[in-house]
Amino acid sequence: MVLTFKSIFPSSSCRVQGAGEAPAPKNHNARHLVHPRGLAFALGLGCGYTPQEFASIGVMWMGQTRNVGFVGHSGSGKTTLAAKLLEQAGEKEIQLDSSPEEKRRGYSIDLAVCSCSWKDTKLNLLVAPGLGEFIEETIKATYTADLVVLVVHGEKPVEVVTEQAWEVIAKAGKPVMVFTNMMDRPEADPDKVLDSLREGLNAKFWPIQWPLKENGELVGVIDLLTGEIRGPKGKATIPDDVAGHVEELKAQLVEEIASLDDALAEKFLSDEEISPEELASALAKGVSEGTFVPVLWGSAESGIGIPELLDALRALAPAPTPEEKPRLWAFNILSDPYLGRIAFVRVTGGELSEGNAWVHLRTGNKVQLRDIYTLRGTKLEKSGKAAAGDIAALGKLEDIALGDTIAVEGAEPFPEPPFPKPVFSRAVYPKSQGDEEKLSTALREVVTTKATLKFERDNVTKEAILSGMGDVQLDVVRERLKNRYNVEVELRIPKIPYLETIRKQATAQYRHKKQTGGHGQFGEVHLRIEPLPRGEGFQFLDETKGGVIPQQFIPGVEKGVREAMQEGVLAGYPMVDIKAVVFYGMYHPVDSSELSFKIAARQAFKLAAEKADPALLEPIMLLTVTAPEAFTGDIISDLNARRGKVLGMESQDGKTVVKAEVPLAELLSYALDLKSMTQGRATFQMEFLRYDFVPAQLQEKIVAEVNAAKESS
Numbered sequence: 284m285v286l287t288f289k290s291i292f293p294s295s296s297c298r299v300q301g302a303g304e305a306p307a308p309k310n311h312n313a314r315h316l317v318h319p320r321g322l323a324f325a326l327g328l329g330c331g332y333t334p335q336e337f338a339s340i341g342v343m344w345m346g347q348t349r350n351v352g353f354v355g356h357s358g359s360g361k362t363t364l365a366a367k368l369l370e371q372a373g374e375k376e377i378q379l380d381s382s383p384e385e386k387r388r389g390y391s392i393d394l395a396v397c398s399c400s401w402k403d404t405k406l407n408l409l410v411a412p413g414l415g416e417f418i419e420e421t422i423k424a425t426y427t428a429d430l431v432v433l434v435v436h437g438e439k440p441v442e443v444v445t446e447q448a449w450e451v452i453a454k455a456g457k458p459v460m461v462f463t464n465m466m467d468r469p470e471a472d473p474d475k476v477l478d479s480l481r482e483g484l485n486a487k488f489w490p491i492q493w494p495l496k497e498n499g500e501l502v503g504v505i506d507l508l509t510g511e512i513r514g515p516k517g518k519a520t521i522p523d524d525v526a527g528h529v530e531e532l533k534a535q536l537v538e539e540i541a542s543l544d545d546a547l548a549e550k551f552l553s554d555e556e557i558s559p560e561e562l563a564s565a566l567a568k569g570v571s572e573g574t575f576v577p578v579l580w581g582s583a584e585s586g587i588g589i590p591e592l593l594d595a596l597r598a599l600a601p602a603p604t605p606e607e608k609p610r611l612w613a614f615n616i617l618s619d620p621y622l623g624r625i626a627f628v629r630v631t632g633g634e635l636s637e638g639n640a641w642v643h644l645r646t647g648n649k650v651q652l653r654d655i656y657t658l659r660g661t662k663l664e665k666s667g668k669a670a671a672g673d674i675a676a677l678g679k680l681e682d683i684a685l686g687d688t689i690a691v692e693g694a695e696p697f698p699e700p701p702f703p704k705p706v707f708s709r710a711v712y713p714k715s716q717g718d719e720e721k722l723s724t725a726l727r728e729v730v731t732t733k734a735t736l737k738f739e740r741d742n743v744t745k746e747a748i749l750s751g752m753g754d755v756q757l758d759v760v761r762e763r764l765k766n767r768y769n770v771e772v773e774l775r776i777p778k779i780p781y782l783e784t785i786r787k788q789a790t791a792q793y794r795h796k797k798q799t800g801g802h803g804q805f806g807e808v809h810l811r812i813e814p815l816p817r818g819e820g821f822q823f824l825d826e827t828k829g830g831v832i833p834q835q836f837i838p839g840v841e842k843g844v845r846e847a848m849q850e851g852v853l854a855g856y857p858m859v860d861i862k863a864v865v866f867y868g869m870y871h872p873v874d875s876s877e878l879s880f881k882i883a884a885r886q887a888f889k890l891a892a893e894k895a896d897p898a899l900l901e902p903i904m905l906l907t908v909t910a911p912e913a914f915t916g917d918i919i920s921d922l923n924a925r926r927g928k929v930l931g932m933e934s935q936d937g938k939t940v941v942k943a944e945v946p947l948a949e950l951l952s953y954a955l956d957l958k959s960m961t962q963g964r965a966t967f968q969m970e971f972l973r974y975d976f977v978p979a980q981l982q983e984k985i986v987a988e989v990n991a992a993k994e995s996s
């Protein structure tokens with residue numbers, strides 16, 4: 284039996300309101316199907332479901348779903364942990380890191396989105412890869428989550444991507460908890476981990492449990508609020524040498540939690556009894572407000588601490604905030620050659636049903652929602668609907684791209700999270716000729732799934748340029764093109780889009796004359812060319828007087844000049860920043876034509892350009908490097924060696940930010956070099972600034988190389 288129920292319970296709390304009425308959110312007129320026991324539960328009558336019963340209902344409401352991100356350095360065990368959490372919650376056939384690229388490499392590449400039910404709560408897990416080049420997945424997980432779990436390694440001090448993830452979480456302002464994994468390993472030391480977190484990440488980290496070892500083996504975790512030992516070995520007792528430390532930690536924890544709530548702080552100061560419920564609720568408040576970061580312990584390998592982590596997620600992850608104008612945020616896109624694009628969306632209000640017609644805010648088009656899937660373990664199940672607060676996957680949505688918002692009329696689009704811009708480029712060449720078209724289509728598809736990938740054709744070099752965060756990410760694309768789209772490609776260092784210009788004024792003339800059988804060709808052009816300021820491009824002026832070149836042929840002169848500028852006189856690169864003035868000429872009443880003047884102008888331009896001190900221009904980038912202070916010296920001397928000009932330096936949150944102008948030609952592998960110079964602790968951005976002269980010696984070398992290549996081909 285099902286019951287029709289007009290409103291959904293708006294928040295996670297199950298407090299009974301007034302006479303037992305669940306409050307209806309404003310402007311909420313969606314109708315929801317709720318199982319009677321679900322209704323009782325929503326009203327706080329304590330009638331809980333088993334996960335299976337929940338799943339069978341199919342519809343959950345916002346109060347019962349929590350979206351949890353898992354982020355942290357590579358190898359801290361996030362994927363293993365997610366698999367263990369799913370298994371603990373009764374999920375079967377778990378498939379993570381299952382793409383051929385992930386299997387071959389043995390680490391995660393894409394954001395994994397999976398789900399389980401724990402007690403009365405549906406938990407959607409967003410598991411990010413931990414390699415620095417895949418930082419966008421950490422950003423997606425964080426901005427989608429209600430709570431982020433920072434997974435750290437029990438044997439190691441805070442690692443680089445953990446620091447970067449922490450910055451992402453702080454920027455997003457998300458509640459966070461730490462799970463220290465690998466506590467079964469011999470060198471795992473909770474005190475060292477805590478010290479490193481507090482020192483490295485500078486926040487209030489408080490253990491709410493403490494790992495318990497017996498003869499060097501992890502046997503359970505001690506709940507510091509209740510003193511209870513939790514773990515499979517129920518008999519374990521707290522050994523005397525640990526008991527004192529645990530008591531101390533507990534006292535500190537209670538004081539800290541009490542300080543999160545004014546009423547509790549008062550009770551604490553006046554030595555009044557504080558109940559575990561009061562502590563638990565203040566703790567949840569501290570977590571959701573971001574003033575308290577709980578630290579938990581365990582082992583994804585052995586399963587110790589896993590049910591306790593599930594409990595903590597259920598208790599501490601804040602409920603998604605309902606929105607009055609329902610919208611969907613496409614936070615992750617999967618591209619499958621058979622299924623097409625699948626968009627993972629977060630539903631922020633209202634129930635989603637197949638057939639809903641909403642607005643795609645980027646295109647302004649109405650879209651019919653079709654093929655709605657929800658998550659079950661690591662699988663997508665066709666559900667036809669999804670509840671507010673939940674994550675759903677949508678198929679057959681035309682034009683959907685990462686970051687798009689689909690919403691009811693009048694809603695605002697989601698702001699784009701701060702994804703970094705691509706900093707590493709390679710030219711893509713298909714291995715077999717004739718694959719160009721297929722390659723372009725496949726590349727465009729792959730690129731739509733990632734914010735940090737870009738694909739474009741260089742106007743100057745005509746190469747297909749793929750840009751991303753580093754060599755690993757681009758190599759994954761290469762592999763994916765082969766595995767999914769059957770296109771084999773080679774990645775090469777891109778050619779630099781040099782341009783050519785002139786440094787001084789020069790004049791030249793050319794007479795084009797051809798006497799063939801019938802009609803001849805005649806045109807004479809006298810041309811002056813002058814350098815223009817950088818970035819001005821091209822100007823053409825007609826200064827002829829007295830009709831020495833009839834007006835109808837002047838466009839032919841301009842065309843000839845423009846054509847000649849396509850291929851510079853030094854090394855064949857396009858010429859820019861030139862003013863060309865035609866100041867004299869001659870014509871023939873019968874033989875002259877636009878074509879004759881075009882040819883004459885082309886030749887006159889070439890002659891003039893050769894005399895005008897032609898020079899190569901190269902792209903100069905504005906580089907911003909952010910790194911811990913200790914690396915500043917190395918970074919600057921390296922930039923000097925790259926013909927860089929340091930513009931300035933400043934301190935920002937304990938890091939140095941160096942700004943410099945550096946030629947693009949010196950930055951083709953900077954992402955890799957900077958990584959090895961700083962052990963991955965630095966990040967950088969670069970943007971095109973302007974074109975500037977290539978130093979004379981280097982110009983000679985480049986010109987010689989280009990000409991040698993031309994001769995040998």
Ligand SMILES: Nc1nc2c(ncn2[C@@H]2O[C@H](COP(=O)(O)OP(=O)(O)OP(=O)(O)O)[C@@H](O)[C@H]2O)c(=O)[nH]1
Nearest residue numbers: 357358359360361362363390391413465582583584
């Ligand atoms: N001893 C021990 N090994 C673990 C534990 N958790 C994970 N591992 C192992 O550590 C290795 C890395 O685990 P993953 O789960 O792939 O790590 P990850 O954080 O997902 O790594 P990325 O995907 O690169 O970010 C695997 O060999 C796991 O079997 C643990 O708690 N204890």
Ligand SMILES: [Mg+2]
Nearest residue numbers: 361362391412
């Ligand atoms: Mg992983």
